[in-house]
Amino acid sequence: MSEPVAFTPDQEALAGSVRRYCAAKCTEEVQRSGPGSFPWPFWRGLAELGVLSLAVPGEGGGAGEVAAVAMELGRAFAPGPLTGTVFAARTLPPACTPPVAAGERLVSWGCPPLMPWSPLAEVFVETDGERAWLARPAGAVTPEETLGNEPWGRVALERVLPLDGVREATDLAHMMLAGYLWGAGRRVLDAAVEHARTRVQFGRTLGTFQAVAHPLVNAGLGLEAAEKLVKVAARAIDHGHHQGSALASAARLSASRAAMDAAFVSHQTHGAMGYSVEGPIGHVAQRIRQLSMVPSHAHHTGEQVLAMYAEGGRE
Amino acid sequence: MEFALSEADAAFRSDLVGFLDRELAEGWNRSEHGLGSAVYTDFSRDFVRTLAAKGWLTPHWPKEYGGGGQGAWQHFVLGEEMWKRGEPRGPQYMNVNWVGPSLIKYGTEEQKAALLPPIARGEVFWCQGFSEPEAGTDLAALRTRAVREGEGYVLNGQKIWTSYANEADYCFLLARTGSVSDGRNGISVFLLPLSTPGVEVRRIDGFVGAHSFNELFLTDVRVPGNCLLGEENKGWDIVRRTLAYERVGAPRYARAARVLDGLADWCRAAGLLTDPGVQEQFGHARALCEAARVLVHRVIDERAKTKEPSPMAYQARAAMVQAERAVGDLALDVMGSEALVEQSPGDAQFRNSLGAGIAAGSYEVQLNLISRLILKLPKE
Structure with a gap:
C-alpha cells in the first residue's frame, strides 16, 4: 500500500472528542462498574457523541472511525457492550436501531447459551459467525459473573428475524475489539513502564534491570505492530479492498496477542500491586483476557487470515 | 535420588488420600470463598485440629515439640496432597513448613515451649511480616524499625501483602535493629503477638479472593525481649533458610x-x-x-x-x-x-x-x- 498508515484528520478529530469525553466522564467508578451498576449516563454520553451509531448504515462511520474510537475507549477502559453494539447497529432493521444508537437499550451479541451482557440487554443478536438473527429470550437469563467483570448470562434464544450484512458487521466488530484491546494493552504497558521508571529496588530503578526492561520492550513492539495492522485493516475495509475482512481478522488476533502480552508483562513488573483489586492493572488485565478470547462463533477468524496468504494476493 | 516412595511413605499417602477424600466435602475449593475469607479460615481451623489429632499436622517435627518424628518425605506428601486440594490447612501450611522449623532451629527453650505446642495442636495462625511498600523483591531494604528500650523493643513501621494478618495470632516479623546501611546485616526476626497494642491491620482485596492481603501498621508497638528470635541483627540467616522452605512449600x-x-x-x-x-x-x-x-x-x-x-x-x-x-x-x-x-x-x-x-x-x-x-x- 502506498498510502500512509494513519487515520484521516476527521477520524483523528473524532478520536480526540472521545478522548476528551472519557478523560472527563470515564471515572474510576465508571471504569470499575460491574454487574448491577451499569453507568447509564456515561453510556448515553457516548451515544450523544455518535459512538454508538458509527456502524449504522448511512451514518458515515466506517472501519476507520470505529477503530479510531475503539482505541480511545480501550485506553480509557470504558465499560459497556461496545462490540455487540457495533454489530447490531450494522445489521438491525432500521426500526430497531434508534434505541440502541441512543444508548437506551443494551445489546447482547453472541452464540447462546452463554451470552455477553444478557442480564441487562433488551436487544439480542445471535450469530454463528456466518449468519445472524435478531432473537428474543426463550426463558429467564441466569446471570454469570465473568473474569472481565462484565455481566454475562445463560439464556436460550428464539430466532426472530435473519439479519443482513453479517460480513461487514463482523469486520466492524473485529475493528472495535482490536482497537479496544490495543488501547487497553497500551494502558497496562504504560503503567508498567511508569512503574519500572520510578520504583527503586536494590538501589536502582526497576527499568535498569534488563530482565524487567526487555519484556516491556517486546510487549511494546507487539502493540506497535498491532496498531499499524488495525489502521491498515480499517483503511482496507473503507476502500473496499478485497482483503479487508482478512486484515480485520488479522488485526483482531494481533491486538489480542499484543494486549495479552502487555497484560502479562505489566503484572510481572508490578508484582503484588497488580494482584490488588484496587491496583492500577488487575481489572484491566482481566478484561483483556476476556476480550482476547476467540469465542466459538469467531473460529473463522484465523482461517480468514490464512486464506489471505493462500490467495498470494498481497501487495 | 529416589523415584518411588518407601513402603511406609506410600502407605502414609494412601491413608492420607482416603482421609482427605472423606473429610473434604465434595467440591471443597478455596477459590469459591477466596483466600483469607472467613469461610476459608474457619474451615481451616477445624480441619487442622482434626489433622493434628491424627498426628498429620506436624509429622516431620521432632516428637519433643509435638511432632511425629517422621522424615522429609511425609512432610512433602502432606504438602502435595493438601495443595492439590486447594490447601485446606489455610495459613497453617506456613506454621508447619517453616515457622515451626525456624523456631526449632533458632528459638530458646522458653520460646519453643510456649510457641510450638499450640502450632502442633493446630490452634494458632501465623502470618509472615516480610514485604514493605519499599521492600518487595529487595527484601533487605526493609525499614520497619525495632529500637531497644530497657529489656524489650519498640517497633514502628509498615508491612504489606501480609496474607492472613486479619486472622492470625502471631506475625513472624522482620525489623531493622541495625542501620539501613547495614542492609541484610541489620535485620532481626520478631515473634509478634498481633494482639499487642499499636498493631493495626487493614485489608487489601486481591483478585484471588476478596480478603487476600493486608497491610500491617506498627505504631510504638512494645514487645518484651523474648520476642526476638535468634540473635539481634542475624535475622537474614533465618530468613534465607525460611525462604528455602517456602520455595517448594507450595x-x-x-x-x-x-x-x-x-x-x-x-x-x-x-x-x-x-x-x-x-x-x-x-x-x-x-x-x-x-x-x-x-x-x-x-x-x-x-x-x-x-x-x-x-x-x-x-x-x-x-x-x-x-x-x-x-x-x-x-x-x-x-x-x-x-x-x-x-x-x-x-x-x-x-x-x-x-x-x-x-x-x-x-x-x-x-x-x-x-x-x-x-x-x-x-x-x-
Whole structure:
C-alpha cells in the first residue's frame, strides 16, 4: 500500500472528542462498574457523541472511525457492550436501531447459551459467525459473573428475524475489539513502564534491570505492530479492498496477542500491586483476557487470515 | 535420588488420600470463598485440629515439640496432597513448613515451649511480616524499625501483602535493629503477638479472593525481649533458610496437574480431545507439571539426606511457575468463553498463574539465582 498508515484528520478529530469525553466522564467508578451498576449516563454520553451509531448504515462511520474510537475507549477502559453494539447497529432493521444508537437499550451479541451482557440487554443478536438473527429470550437469563467483570448470562434464544450484512458487521466488530484491546494493552504497558521508571529496588530503578526492561520492550513492539495492522485493516475495509475482512481478522488476533502480552508483562513488573483489586492493572488485565478470547462463533477468524496468504494476493 | 516412595511413605499417602477424600466435602475449593475469607479460615481451623489429632499436622517435627518424628518425605506428601486440594490447612501450611522449623532451629527453650505446642495442636495462625511498600523483591531494604528500650523493643513501621494478618495470632516479623546501611546485616526476626497494642491491620482485596492481603501498621508497638528470635541483627540467616522452605512449600504443580485432569475431562465431554492441536497442548502442559514434580522431588530427596536447603530449590520453583502458566494458558485456550465464567477452572487458573511468578519470590530472581549458583555465571 502506498498510502500512509494513519487515520484521516476527521477520524483523528473524532478520536480526540472521545478522548476528551472519557478523560472527563470515564471515572474510576465508571471504569470499575460491574454487574448491577451499569453507568447509564456515561453510556448515553457516548451515544450523544455518535459512538454508538458509527456502524449504522448511512451514518458515515466506517472501519476507520470505529477503530479510531475503539482505541480511545480501550485506553480509557470504558465499560459497556461496545462490540455487540457495533454489530447490531450494522445489521438491525432500521426500526430497531434508534434505541440502541441512543444508548437506551443494551445489546447482547453472541452464540447462546452463554451470552455477553444478557442480564441487562433488551436487544439480542445471535450469530454463528456466518449468519445472524435478531432473537428474543426463550426463558429467564441466569446471570454469570465473568473474569472481565462484565455481566454475562445463560439464556436460550428464539430466532426472530435473519439479519443482513453479517460480513461487514463482523469486520466492524473485529475493528472495535482490536482497537479496544490495543488501547487497553497500551494502558497496562504504560503503567508498567511508569512503574519500572520510578520504583527503586536494590538501589536502582526497576527499568535498569534488563530482565524487567526487555519484556516491556517486546510487549511494546507487539502493540506497535498491532496498531499499524488495525489502521491498515480499517483503511482496507473503507476502500473496499478485497482483503479487508482478512486484515480485520488479522488485526483482531494481533491486538489480542499484543494486549495479552502487555497484560502479562505489566503484572510481572508490578508484582503484588497488580494482584490488588484496587491496583492500577488487575481489572484491566482481566478484561483483556476476556476480550482476547476467540469465542466459538469467531473460529473463522484465523482461517480468514490464512486464506489471505493462500490467495498470494498481497501487495 | 529416589523415584518411588518407601513402603511406609506410600502407605502414609494412601491413608492420607482416603482421609482427605472423606473429610473434604465434595467440591471443597478455596477459590469459591477466596483466600483469607472467613469461610476459608474457619474451615481451616477445624480441619487442622482434626489433622493434628491424627498426628498429620506436624509429622516431620521432632516428637519433643509435638511432632511425629517422621522424615522429609511425609512432610512433602502432606504438602502435595493438601495443595492439590486447594490447601485446606489455610495459613497453617506456613506454621508447619517453616515457622515451626525456624523456631526449632533458632528459638530458646522458653520460646519453643510456649510457641510450638499450640502450632502442633493446630490452634494458632501465623502470618509472615516480610514485604514493605519499599521492600518487595529487595527484601533487605526493609525499614520497619525495632529500637531497644530497657529489656524489650519498640517497633514502628509498615508491612504489606501480609496474607492472613486479619486472622492470625502471631506475625513472624522482620525489623531493622541495625542501620539501613547495614542492609541484610541489620535485620532481626520478631515473634509478634498481633494482639499487642499499636498493631493495626487493614485489608487489601486481591483478585484471588476478596480478603487476600493486608497491610500491617506498627505504631510504638512494645514487645518484651523474648520476642526476638535468634540473635539481634542475624535475622537474614533465618530468613534465607525460611525462604528455602517456602520455595517448594507450595507444590503448585500438584494443583496445576489436577486442574489439567479436570480440563481433560471437560474437553473429552466436549469432544475436543481428539483434536491433535489440543492433544499437543495437553501433552506440553502435563510435561511441565511432571518436570516440576521431579525437580521438587530432587529437592526433597536432598533435604531428606542432608537436611540443608540447596540452590536446586530455585530450579524447582521456576519449573513450577512454568507449569502453572502453561495450564493457565491451556485452560483459556481450550475452554473458550466458558473459561471466563467466574469459578470455572479457566478463570481460577488464570488468576493463579498470574501470581505464580510473583508470590514467594519473583520468577526473575529465581532465574538470577540459578544463573549464579547453578550455572556459575558471574554476577558482575
